[in-house]
Structures are given as structure tokens and as C-alpha cells.
Amino acid sequence: MTTETAVRDVNEIRNLNFLEEIIENDLASGKYESIMTRFPPEPNGYLHIGHAKSICLNFGLAKKYGGKTNLRFDDTNPVKEDTEYVDSIKEDIKWLGFEWAGEYYASDYFEQLYEWAEELIKKGLAYVDDQSQEEIRAGRGTVSTPGTESPYRNRSVEENLRLFREMRDGKYADGEKVLRAKIDMAHPNMLFRDPLMYRIIHASHHRTGDKWCIYPMYDYAHGECDSIEHITHSICTLEFDVHRPLYDWFIEKLGIFPSHQYEFARLNLTYTVMSKRKLLELVKNGYVSGWDDPRMPTICGIRRRGYTPESIRMFADKVGVAKRENIIDLQLMEWCVRQDLNERSNRYMAVLDPVKLTLTDWEPGKVEWFEAPLNPASPDGPCRRVPFTGELYIDRDDFMEEPPKKYFRLRPGGEVRLKYAYIVKCEEVVKDSEGNIIELKCTHDPASRPGGGEWRKVKGTIHWVSVPHAVKVEARIYDKLFTEAQMGQIPEGKDYKDYLNPDSLKVQDAFAEPALLEDNSGLAVQFERIGYFFKDPDSTPEKAVFNRTTTLKDSFRIE
């Protein structure tokens, strides 16, 4: 066995992803003493689950290898950016459980970037171009034909410096001039055909105000910012791989700290759109209630839905790091939150579609209190007290008049256990004039009381609430925002909004045991046998509102 294959085998056993392998090699070879990563959001929208993946990756790698991660706002476009977004981004990263080493802004580096641009001009590697945007585009050529050189390409260094300074001083209008790198108009990589470095934008910037009217382009700014911060591993999504040579070119020509860029596949999710432009449109056009609508894939939306940071980190981990585009099943995300909440959440009983169950043999007005564990994982842990009376609600589909085989819930003449309480038997079905079931008259078996007498087993157990004690809450039942799994591949002529799910939100009243309102876990709770629900900030003292985070199982019956 060669050393190389031996190393690969060991790495396979250790299950390292390709970035971890690179970092371990870099540390082992002494290329870097410690690693430095960054998360570089553009403050032009709220973060979404794709960003969460990138955050977990960047912060996670640094944490694992004893390095650090900077938060850098990529605020090079004054037109679309806002401090509102800066604040929300910071809140979201903290919520996910990460701490950044330094908080930086690309705009902090405008002066340095400007000086380096002058340096490139002086080296004959950049020039001011007077051509219009259209002329520049046309001059680029195509993949199969070389571009044509700009008539301004061979200006002297002195002229370029003078014009560039005048650009900075505000002498020219938007679009009148640009600064371009002078590379090769016939380069096979189109990005090398004299890429733009600076453009003129007369707009107030959310941090630098009116100090600047020229702004650096992504390709020029990003690598330089990485370099200033001594970022060792600059991780971005796959579509930037063609930009990498240019990233390297600027760093090499300036002879500055050699940051390196690595690409991984962006997170795509079924039934989800993730581009900020589309998310903004959903908000602006009122398809959702806001950026934090619980159906949104934004971090604030997911949080309001009841997802936990632990579940998102688990999800990011399970998704892994791929080098090729793929689509992750939304159900994986749901699976992760179920795993986490199943372990940690408190249980309460609630009935979503009530039908009345009356015990004809119960002493009128009598109340019995049952102790029920808040979490079955610790049966001896904290309990809540659940009141039981002769007047109960059960969920409508826990009763069937003519049940199929293997239906173990309540039926005429049949028995079922009311969870934590007695076994009851259905003696009579009461209907209204239209044939709807309005009441189930039952009797109970006093000997079946848990903890008293002999334990008798029946096949079905259902949840219930006591009518006089029930608290009415609003349940918001969320489903997928879109009806199509492959939202990235919708047919031509169709718009992603054509696939909005009309049933993505159903609002209904639910009846819950009173202890629900005293829950102060801060976590989503489990409505037993139904799903996980998280208290919404729309709750008032008169009425609590609960968002369904997820069902208990994919194909659970109450939908």
C-alpha cells in the first residue's frame, strides 16, 4: 500500500470532508500555524438556510481546528444595502450558536483597496475606460471569439492616475468611466478579459455615507479583503470556481497575504426558493407575512417556526460538504428538528378537531388530576398535572363508526385508553339532524386507573382534554410554501410564484390542557400524537398562538 492510499484510507475511516482534508494537510505541512475563515454576507437581505449551511461550515471548521472566523459584511454596493440587514444577520449568527472573532466591513477597507488600485495602475495593470456598459459588454467577445481591446486601453499611467483620482473626486457621472484590470482580451476565461475593478455610483452608503462615489467590484474586493484579514481558507459556493484564478491574480500582482479560495456546492432544498431576490419579492408582494413568516426558509422564519439552533447545526452536518450541485430533501431538515425536539421538548395534550366525549357514569362536577411526565425520556422527571372530568374532547379522527381492520382507536362498543387516565368504552353515538357526530357517550372502567388496581391493556391510546379546563389556542398549521419539489427547474414560461401552495397555512382553534400556557421552556412543545408547536409572538394574554413546527411523522394522519 502506498502512503497516499494509506492516508486516504485513514481519512475515509475518519470521514473527513474535502475541506477538512485540505486544512489538515495545510496544518501538518506547516503552511499555516492556525486557520482563519470568514463568513462574508452582503447586507442586502435576511439570511436563509443556505447561509446557515455556510455559517456552520466556516465557523465549524475554525472551531474544529482551533482557528477563528471573522464576520465580514460585503458592503460594496451602496444601493441595495441597509443596517437593518446587518443587525438581523448578527442576531441570526448568534442564535445559531457562533461567535465571530472580528466584525469587519469591506467598506472599512475602501481606502486600502483604493491605494492598491493605484498601485496596479502604476504597474500598468489597470486603466480607466470611458466606454459605456454596452460597449464594454460587446467588446468582451464570446467564449469562442476573442474580445476587442478598448480604445482607452493604452492610456499612460499618468493619465490613468489622474482620471482615477478624478473619478474618486466625483468629477464624473455614474457609468461615465470605470477602472478595469489590464489582462488579456483574448483570454479563454472570460473573466480575465479586462474585468471591471471600480464603477461610479453616486449613492449614500449605509456606513461611509457620501465619502465615496466609486465602489469596488466583487472580484477585486473579495480576495483583497480576505488577504487583509489573513484569511487562510476562503470558502464559497461552486459558481465562484471560475473566479478563483482572478482572485489569485490580484493577490499575486499585489504581492499580499496569499489567501486561497475553495468552493463547495451550495445548499439547495426541495420545495424551497432561496435567492434573496425571490424572498424579497415574496415579502413585498404579501405572499408571506414578512421575512420571518414561519414558512420562509430564512433563519428568522425557521426560528419562528420552532426550529432549534441544534437542529440546524445537525442538519448542516448531515448535509455535509459536496463538490457537486445537489438538492437536499426538505424532509431531512424536518427529521433533524424532530430528533432534537423529541429528546428535549415538553409534552402537552391538545385537540385540533374536537368531538365531545361524555362519561355517563362520571359523578357530575368531579375533577381528578393525573400526573403526566413533561418528557417521557425522563419518566421520573418533572410532571404537569392534567385535569380529568366526565366531559372531554377527543380528536374527531380518533373515532370511527365503521372502522377498517387494524383501527385501534375508538369505535361503537369498543374500548380505548385515554392517555394517562382511564379506559373508556363507547356506548352511544349522538348525531345532529344532518348526521354529523356531535357526541360520544361512554362509560369508564374505574379499575383501569393508572397506578391503581391491575393494569389492563387495550390496543389503542388516544389523547384528550377536559372541556371545562380546556384552553382555546390558535393553531397555525404550516405546510410547504411551494407545491413543486424541484423549484430550481421549473419549466420555461412559468414563474416560481405559479407554484405557491394555496394550503401552506391553515388557521384553526385547538383545545389544550391548561398546563400548556405555563410552559416556559422556550422550546417548541409536543402536542401529543400530533406534532411540535412553537408559541408565536402574535400571542396575546387572551389567546396564545402556536405554529406547527412539524408533524411527528411525514405521513401522520392529522394534516
Ligand code: ATP
Ligand atoms: P443569494 O444568492 O441567495 O442571494 P448570496 O450568495 O448573494 O445569496 P451572500 O450574502 O453573498 O448571499 O452570501 C454570503 C455567503 O453565504 C457566501 O459565502 C455564499 O457563498 C454563502 N451562501 C449563500 N447561499 C448559499 C447556499 N444556498 N448554500 C451555501 N452557502 C450559501
Ligand code: MG
Ligand atoms: Mg452575493
